Amino acid sequence: MTERGTTTYREAIREAIREALLRDDRVFLMGEDVGVYGGCFAVSLGLLEEFGPGRVRDTPLSEAGFVGAGIGAALGGMRPIVEIMTVNFSLLALDQIMNNAATLLHMSGGQFNVPLVIRMTTGAGRQLAAQHSHSLEGWYAHIPGLKILAPATLEDARGMLAPALDDPDPVLIFEHGGLYNMSGVPRPGLVDIATAALRRTGDDITLIAYGGTLHKTLAAADELATRGIKADVVDLRVLRPLDDATIMESIGRTHRAVIVDEGWRSGGLSAEISARIMEQAFYQLDAPVQRVCTAEVPIPYARHLEEAAIPQVIGIVAAAREAVAA
Amino acid sequence: MAPKNSAGTSPHRELLHQMLRIRRFEERCVELYSDEKIRGFMHLYIGEEAVAVGICAALAPDDAIVSTYREHGHALVRGVPATVIMAEMYGRVAGCSRGRGGSMHIFDAEHRFYGGNAIVGGGLPLAVGLALADKMQGRSRVTACFFGDGAMAEGEFHECVNLAALWRLPVLFACENNLYAMGTALAKSHAETDLALRAASYDLVAWPVDGMDVLAVAEAAARAAESIRAGSGPHFLELRTYRFRAHSMYDPDRYRTKAEIEQWKKRDPIDSLVARMKAANEISDDDLAVMDKDICVEIDQAIAFAEQAPLEATEDLTRFVYSETSPTGAGHVKSAEAAP
Incomplete structure (x- = not known):
């Protein structure tokens, strides 16, 4: 029911x-x-x-x-x-x-x-x-x-x-x-088109995602929690203009970041966000910013190849653990 | 039409006056370009004046115009003041587009002039949408869309005439066939060079018009506009014309012969109308001289206006990327009980 x-x-x-x-x-x-x-x-x-x-x-x-x-x-x-x-x-x-x-x-x-x-x-x-x-x-x-x-x-x-x-x-x-x-069941309330949202809070690392990768990133945060790593999950929501303040506020607490983007890495949105973090929060960082992006191929048909091409929970967890270990 | 009419009330005189305004305005633009007062791409309409003047004569003030990068003539005839067009080409804040558009991007909301578009065929969908808005809101208005023969090779043309015909939208498609897509001759672009015939295949009313004869264009445009207003859907006019000058100020004009250009100049739309009016005793040489002098005064004033107009402050560079009234709005998700 x-x-x-x-x-x-x-x-x-x-x-x-x-x-x-x-x-x-x-x-x-x-x-x-x-x-x-x-x-x-x-x-x-x-x-x-x-x-x-x-x-x-x-x-x-x-x-x-x-x-x-x-x-x-x-x-x-x-x-x-x-x-x-x-x-x-x-x-x-x-x-x-x-x-x-x-x-x-x-x-x-x-x-x-x-x-x-x-x-x-x-x-x-x-x-x-x-x-x-x-x-x-x-x-x-x-x-x-x-x-x-x-x-x-x-x-x-x-x-x-x-x-x-x-x-x-x-x-x-x-x-x-x-x-x-x-x-x-959607929660009632106001929905803006100007800000990013914190979908989960934790002071060890900031995971930044949007759209289809948000739910994989939340699953990765669950898994990280079982390993004692508490993650902030930022849902960008608005890709232009980017809400820098929410991203930087989180990194100000966690000092580490992983960007998860189903777009390609080269010249992509993840590169832009990484650059902004470098410009605005460089001295807050305790580790290099990590990116989990789609492999640089046209998306293939075969299930195993497609899964290998796009961001997955396992890759997000690995990147986060690397950032935390650094 | 611009309200100014220095040469009396004869309809022929007004058509002549408007064609001469375009001609003289652009002749001065060439000088100003040589003096580096105007920069960027500049495309001259000289030779094609009968098309803009004849089409615009059929339009009412609340009709809309969507134009191309060769749009000085359309804008002038529509009533966009020569002062703000010139200031735009000077790149000044007093220009109609605050110096952000230049020669190719003249816009004027007051005259429903939706621009110069530098993408060949790029304005056609806008015209379809403007007409769709009129139809959906029950307004009896016409959207005139100018484009060249080159645009008929673009997919956007075919998408748009089909959409306009399918939805019976009030668009007047005004194809300025000047025989060249920049430097590529019509026959080298199109397997079927009868453009009106091709347009007619989309189930809209289409016919060719002598684009060097302003009376023929005005008559065709009036007929098309009346029919569009009566609800019979889009119309297409193939206006067979010729540009006397090169494609742009950068064009060495190697793709056509001087003899061909000279042959077309014998059919100069201004000379032709003057000859006709003189034969009918509608105008004298003195009248013509007065008309020409008045136009020169208008253009002198436009240049003086542009010369003294200030530049936009560099601090304002990023204005108008987003609307200044833009709210940081929010939508309300109702409680679960109210959800479907």
Whole structure:
């Protein structure tokens, strides 16, 4: 028997979209198979029936076209939620996201802001091979003008959309594909889109994660606890702008850090965070910052190869133990 | 149209006046570029003036324009003041985009001018979205989208005309076919060079227009805009035109012959309209001289404005990356009892 109020990550996002559609006539959902099909990951199931084809719009397979149309509709006074089926397909719309959504406000000298929300699935772990498994949110976090969110909890899945829609600028929400079936009872409360969150506290080491790697990192912290190592777990939540203060506050207590990122190591988000720690907390560190990232390969199909490619609990534990031993 | 009309109220005179404004403005821009007052990429519209003037004549003040990097003409005719366009090219804070855009990125919210876009085809989705917003909000407005023949080789073009036709959106697609995508001739880019024919395959109304004849463009644009306002979905005009100058100030123009350029100059849209008006006794040489002088005064004033306009403070470099009203908002997760 399920506990009262139990929901899934998928249902939490659906309820957030539903609430947004009810709350504001300017909001509409647009993307491939969001309507009749119910969403590739069943996120929008039932919304077409409730809100009709005007506000739950199936699009052709034209990522640049419909993402750009979302930008234009935002300029025209609407509050679009554009769903891109996976992050890999977002590359077909990268021109619109980077050259228009991220630049129009600045290029127009402050005249044209773009109040647009783009949601997409990211991440590996489901044997979908290289073209359906990448974690490119770190690339998007490189781009000034965008805000990048990575909900890892039911509360964030449910609560991040409303402030994203209230934001006057483009917000990209990355939903890890491995989380849609995660279930539980979301805790009530306010959810911001500005800060990182401490998901567990311990003064021996800081583990920094987000999205799909948060839960592996929490499992690693459990295992570390059995070995007498108490870990702070920082859930970044917002990848741009990064909440440096929360990271540095934790490192100020623990003096050691491991960054866990499903993106690649070279030139990635973990490199950025590591550099910021060096810049802002160098004298607090008792050991070199460790990184657990995805191996530098296109994500392979075979289960054992995929598992070897992406961050796992065992690797996080090993990195943390090394940092603590240093 | 800009409210200024130095040469009376004849519709032909206004069309002439606007074309001449663009021509004279850009001729001065060339001088200013040589003097290094204007830098960066600058693309001239000289030769193509009939297109901007004819299309914009069909638009109402609350219609929208999405343009390209060759957009001085579109902006001027739309009513963006020459002063702020010039100041923008000077990189001054008084420029329409506060010096952050330059020649290729003229924006003006007041005139619903959604920019110069430097990515070929990059503005098309914006036009589709603006039109979608109008349709969803029940507004009877037209979004005019300018782009070149080169953009028709881009995927974004095909995605956008399909989407606009599929959803019957009020977009006027204005294809400025000047026969070259930078230096690549039409026939070297497109297997089928009849662009209107190709557009028509997306089930929208499309036809070719003599883009060197401002009256033909104005007539076609009026017809298309009226039909779009009546709810018959997007229209596509292939405006067959020619640029007399090089692609940009960096272009040595090696890919076409002088003879070809001279041949097209015989069809200069300004000369053609003047000849027609003179034949109909609509304008005299004296009238023309007065019109030209008034335009020169307007441009002199724009240059004087730009010359004395201040620069943006460097401390303000990172303004407008995010909105200054940006809240650190928060969403509320309701209690478990209220959850689904």
